[in-house]
Amino acid sequence: MSQSYGNYQPEIYLNGLADQTPPFTTDPTRLAEAARERLADGPYWYVAGAAGSGATERANRAAFDRRRLVPRMLTGATERSLATTVLGEELAAPVLLAPVGVQGILHEDGELATARAAAGVGVPMVLSTASSHTIEDVAQANGAGQRWYQLYWPNDDDVTVSILDRARRAGFTTLVVTLDTWTLAWRPRDLDQSYLPFIRGVGCAIPFSDPAFRAGLAKPPEEDVLSAVLKWVPTFTGTDKTWDRLPFLRRHWEGPIVLKGIQHVGDARRAAAAGMDGIVVSNHGGRQVDGAVASLDALEPIAAAVGERLDVLFDSGVRTGADVLKALALGAKAVLYGRPYAYGLALGGEDGVRHVLRSLLADLDLTLGLSGHSSVAEVGPGSLSLE
Numbered sequence: 001m002s003q004s005y006g007n008y009q010p011e012i013y014l015n016g017l018a019d020q021t022p023p024f025t026t027d028p029t030r031l032a033e034a035a036r037e038r039l040a041d042g043p044y045w046y047v048a049g050a051a052g053s054g055a056t057e058r059a060n061r062a063a064f065d066r067r068r069l070v071p072r073m074l075t076g077a078t079e080r081s082l083a084t085t086v087l088g089e090e091l092a093a094p095v096l097l098a099p100v101g102v103q104g105i106l107h108e109d110g111e112l113a114t115a116r117a118a119a120g121v122g123v124p125m126v127l128s129t130a131s132s133h134t135i136e137d138v139a140q141a142n143g144a145g146q147r148w149y150q151l152y153w154p155n156d157d158d159v160t161v162s163i164l165d166r167a168r169r170a171g172f173t174t175l176v177v178t179l180d181t182w183t184l185a186w187r188p189r190d191l192d193q194s195y196l197p198f199i200r201g202v203g204c205a206i207p208f209s210d211p212a213f214r215a216g217l218a219k220p221p222e223e224d225v226l227s228a229v230l231k232w233v234p235t236f237t238g239t240d241k242t243w244d245r246l247p248f249l250r251r252h253w254e255g256p257i258v259l260k261g262i263q264h265v266g267d268a269r270r271a272a273a274a275g276m277d278g279i280v281v282s283n284h285g286g287r288q289v290d291g292a293v294a295s296l297d298a299l300e301p302i303a304a305a306v307g308e309r310l311d312v313l314f315d316s317g318v319r320t321g322a323d324v325l326k327a328l329a330l331g332a333k334a335v336l337y338g339r340p341y342a343y344g345l346a347l348g349g350e351d352g353v354r355h356v357l358r359s360l361l362a363d364l365d366l367t368l369g370l371s372g373h374s375s376v377a378e379v380g381p382g383s384l385s386l387e
C-alpha cells in the first residue's frame with residue numbers, strides 16, 4: 001500500500017485537535033501527561049511505571065537522544081512509501097502495535113477498540129495473552145486487519161496447544177513469544193498501591209474462555225474468580241521454559257515465530273540457530289530488569305550478527321517518527337509501538353488509538369521525506385552518518 005501519511009498534516013491543523021474532547025495532543029511526549037489527568041492512579045502507573053528506579057526506561061530514551069539523523073537534500077523524496085515486508089507479510093508501514101495486556105483497565109472497549117483502530121489505519125496489532133477480551137472477539141473487531149498473537153507460554157501444554165489453535169483459527173498469522181516476563185519484575189509503583197489488575201480476573205479473558213483451561217478448574221471462573229486467577233497467574237508466563245522447549249512451539253504453530261525480549265547477541269544467535277523466524281530486541285519498555293541495557297544500544301550489534309538470518313524487530317522507547325527511522329538505521333525491519341497508543345486508548349478509545357497511530361505515521365512519513373528518503377528500504381547506517 002502506497003499512501004502519504006503526511007497528508008494527515010493539514011487535517012491536524014484544520015481540525016484544531018487541541019480543542020477536541022478528549023484532550024488529544026500530537027506531541028507523543030505529552031500523551032502521558034494527558035492520560036495522567038484521565039486515569040486513576042492504579043491504571044496510570046501500571047502503564048507509565050517501570051521496574052526499580054526507572055533507570056532502563058530512561059536509558060531507552062537517552063539512547064535515542066544520543067543518535068542524530070543526517071538529512072540529505074534534493075533527493076526527490078516528495079513521493080514516498082512507508083511500505084515494507086516483514087516475515088513475508090506486506091506491511092503499510094514498519095510499525096506494529098506492541099502487545100499491551102489488560103487494556104480493559106484503560107477503556108471499557110479495551111483491545112476491541114485497539115483492534116478496530118489498527119485495522120482502520122492498516123497497521124498490524126499484536127494481541128497479548130493478557131487480553132481483557134477473547135481471541136475470537138478481538139479477531140472479529142479487527143476484521144480484515146492484520147493480527148499477530150503474543151504468547152505468554154503457559155506451563156500446561158494442553159492449554160498452550162488450545163490457545164495456539166484458537167489464535168490460528170481466528171486468523172492470527174505470526175506468533176510472538178515473550179521471554180523476558182516469566183515473572184513480573186519489582187515495580188515499586190504497582191507494589192506501593194497493591195495494584196495488580198488481573199488479580200480480579202481483568203486480563204484473563206483468554207484462559208477463562210479456553211476449554212482446556214476450564215477443564216482443569218473445580219469451579220468455572222464465573223463462580224469462583226479468585227481460584228481461577230490463582231491457578232492461571234503463577235503459570236501463564238512459562239516459568240518452566242528453556243531453549244530446548246522451542247521445537248514444541250514449532251510443532252504447534254505453522255506460521256512465523258518471533259522471540260520477544262532479546263537483548264544479548266548470544267541469545268539472538270541462539271534464536272537463529274533454533275530456526276526462529278524473527279526476534280524483537282526489547283527490554284519490555286524498562287519494565288523488567290532495571291539497569292538493563294538500553295534497547296537501542298542492544299539493537300545494532302544484534303542486527304549485525306543475525307540480521308541476514310532472521311527479521312529483527314525492535315521496541316522500547318519509540319515515541320516519534322525520527323525514533324522509528326533511527327531504529328531502522330540500526331538494523332530493525334520494523335518497530336513495535338507501546339505506551340503511546342495505550343495512552344491514546346485511555347484518552348479516547350478507538351478514536352484515541354487511531355489519532356496516536358496516524359500521528360506517528362504522519363510524523364514518520366514527513367521525517368523520512370525531509371531526511372531525503374523515498375522509502376524505508378533506503379534507511380540504513382548512512383542515515384546517521386555525516387559522511
Ligand SMILES: Cc1cc2nc3c(=O)[nH]c(=O)nc-3n(C[C@H](O)[C@H](O)[C@H](O)COP(=O)(O)O)c2cc1C
Pocket residue numbers: 046047048098099100101102128129130150178260282283284285286315316317318336337338339340342
Ligand atoms: C501496560 C503495558 C502492558 C504490557 N503488556 C505486555 C504483554 O502483555 N505482553 C508483552 O509481550 N509485552 C507487554 N508489554 C511490553 C510492550 O509490548 C513493549 O515491549 C513495551 O511497551 C515497549 O516499551 P515502550 O512502551 O516504552 O515503547 C506491556 C507494556 C505496557 C506498557
Ligand SMILES: O=C(O)C(=O)c1ccccc1
Pocket residue numbers: 100101102130181198203284287
Ligand atoms: O505489565 C507488563 O509489562 C506485562 O507484560 C504484563 C504481564 C502480565 C499481564 C499483563 C501484562
